[in-house]
Amino acid sequence: MQFGPVPIAQAEGATLAHSIQSGGERISKGTVLDGAALARLAQEGVSEIIVAYPDRGDLSEDDAARRLAFPLVAPDISAGEAVTGRVNLHAERPGLVSIDAATIDALNAIDPALTIATLPDGAMVRAGQMLATVKIIPFFVSEETVERGVAALAGAAPAIRLTPFQPKRVGLVQTMVTGTAQKVLTKTAAVTAARLARAGSHIAREMRVPHDEEALVAALRRMAGDHDLLIVFGASAVCDFDDVIPAAIARAGGEIERVGMPVDPGNLLVLGHLGDKPVIGAPGCARSPKENGFDWVLERVLAGEPPSSAAIAAMGVGGLLQEIETRPRPRDANPAPVPVAAVILAAGASRRMGQHNKLLAVFDGEAAVHRVAREALGSTATEAVLVTGHEADRIGEAVDDLPVRRVHNADFSDGMAGSLRQGLEAIAEGQGALVLLGDMPHVTADHIDRMIGEFQKHGGRAVVRGSSDGQAGNPVILPPGIVSEAAHLTGDTGARHLIEASGAPTVLVEIGRAAVTDIDTPEALASAGGSFEG
Known part of the structure; x- marks a missing residue:
């Protein structure tokens, strides 16, 4: 590459090295100069300008960055567009990133013109997060250098x-001694649930037992059958290899790593295991959300790669x-939003309304279920899934003009849980679910978007509920970890027990009376401003 000052008359076709103002407009560096731009500069008295020219066999910075990024693309890793000699690589799914430091170091040692910067090896990443950036320093670099x-x-x-x-599915066991505060255990469960949610996992069951070996052995054996991972928080810190937690794991039939x-x-x-189920005895510091060694082990376990004793021994450097408040963050580390699908429950038999189906009650000339579906589709939810049951044909006809996806619950008479299960299982994995009741006609797209906005502020990990003057109501947004538990819904309890078991925090969003207004009875319908035509 040739670089330096040249007279304006010789600069056509060259690449501008530094931004410059011309006629009130800014000509950005990297611009290939044409005759019109040079004429404007000449009129303003500019006689000389710093530019770059490619030599024979040179590649432009963008072409070089694209070529260098290509071999870095791998499963679940994508490359962005080349801009100003830079290509960013992003994670397509949440996970752990592994960096071959020797390879990256070898690349960066070839020529200062070629650079790659990455996250630390073993870093936990979100979907959409930048893993690495390829940056070409000069405007042009030889093709031979790039090929090296x-x-x-x-x-x-x-x-x-x-x-x-x-x-x-995670089983959480917390042990207690005399004087253990329940609020400490509750906070620990919530902090742990938030950690797990970042990786799409959740607490399926929690047990609180005395801090003795017998009680912990029984709890571990009970939990091991239907959970993928067991986490134990002890009321007292482990101070010996034969202390309560490691001893209980061994007595339960497990092995200590x-x-x-x-x-x-x-x-x-x-760290140990019961059969193929990892068991982590958490250090006391893991009761805090601040990063600690527990995170390093937990993240590897959640990625399906539990560390060996030797791997843990190698974690000492760094x-x-x-004294470290947070890990370094990548340049574009804005959290990727968690998509939210709307699930509209419209399967109930409407028994308290008498001969009428409440979902077909009319508000300003529009059926209630149509109104709810229309508002959901007008929000930022990714899609709307309508769960039908009682009078499915009539409900379907009422929304026939809307692009809702319908699923049918043939067992609607068994209770709400079956309909909710059908709806949650119909949406794509990794999405949150906005659960809407088809008989709440005053919930608007604006209400929904405000709730989704709050859900994103909390990283897609909190349960978000509509509220009226501080009273929790509906709709409700469930994080992906709770959505994945849909198969365990039974009876007529909705998702309440799943929410409680998950330990996820609940956030209320004020949406006024819409959050508590339904039309279960003729009196409620009249109060809400609806009626039945004819």
Whole structure:
């Protein structure tokens, strides 16, 4: 590449090296100069300008960045567009990123013109998060140099690899001694649920038992059958290999991988397994959401790669976390929003309304169920799923002009849980679910969008409920971890017990009387401003 000042008359076709103002407009660096731009500069008295010219065999910065990024694309890793010599690589799914440091170091040693910066090896990432950035420093670089870089990256194993998280049903056991405050245990469950939710997992069941070996053995055996991972928080810290938690794991039929780790905070972690079920004895610091050694082990377990004792031993370099408030964040680390699908429950028999179906009551010339579906479709929800049951044909006709996806619950008479289960199982994995009742005609698209906005503010991990003057009502948004538990819904209890078991925080969004206005009875219908035509 040739670089330096040249007279204006010789600059046509060259690449501008530094931005410059011309006629009230800014000509950005990297612009290929044409005759019109140069004429304007000449009229303003500019006689010389700093530019770059390619040599024979040179690639432009964007072409070079694209070529260098290509061998870094791997399963669940995508590359963005090349802009100003930069290509960013992003995770397509949440997971753990593995970096082959030797390969990246070899690339960066070839020529200062070629650079790749990555997240730390083993970092936990969200869907959409940037993993690495390829940046070409000059405007042009020789093709031969770029090909050397491509060859350095084209090894047998990917230089950057993403291991997606595997959603897991987690059993949480907390032990207690005299004086243990229940509010501490409740907070611990909520903090743990938030950690798990980042990886699409959730607490399926929690047990609180005395801090003794017998009680913990019984709890572990009871939990092991239908959970993928067990986490134990002890009322007292582990101080020996034969202490309550490791001893109970062994007596329950398990094996201990390691007691203690060279990460501070997090030293007092226990890792073992019962058959193929990992068991983590959490250090006391894991009751706080602040990063500690528990996170490093938990994230690997949730990615399906439990660390060996040797791998934990190797965590000491970089394991002093006390003075580190947060991990370094990538340049575009705005959290990717969690998509939310609307599930409209319209299967009930409307028994308290007498001979009429409340969902077909009319508000301003529009059936209630049509109104609810229309508002859902007008929101930022990804789609609307309508669950039918009683008088499915009539309900279907009422929304026939709307692009809702219908699923039918033939067992609607067994209670709401079956309809909710049908709706939640119909939406795509990894989505949150906005659960709407078909008989709440005053909920609007604006209400829904405000709730979805609050859901995104909490990283898609909180339960969000519509409220009226602080009174919780409907709709409700369920995080993906709770949605994945749909198969366990039974009876007429809705998702209440799943929410309680998950430990996820609940956030109320004020939407006025719409949150508590339904039309179950003729009196409620009249009060809400509806009627039956004819």
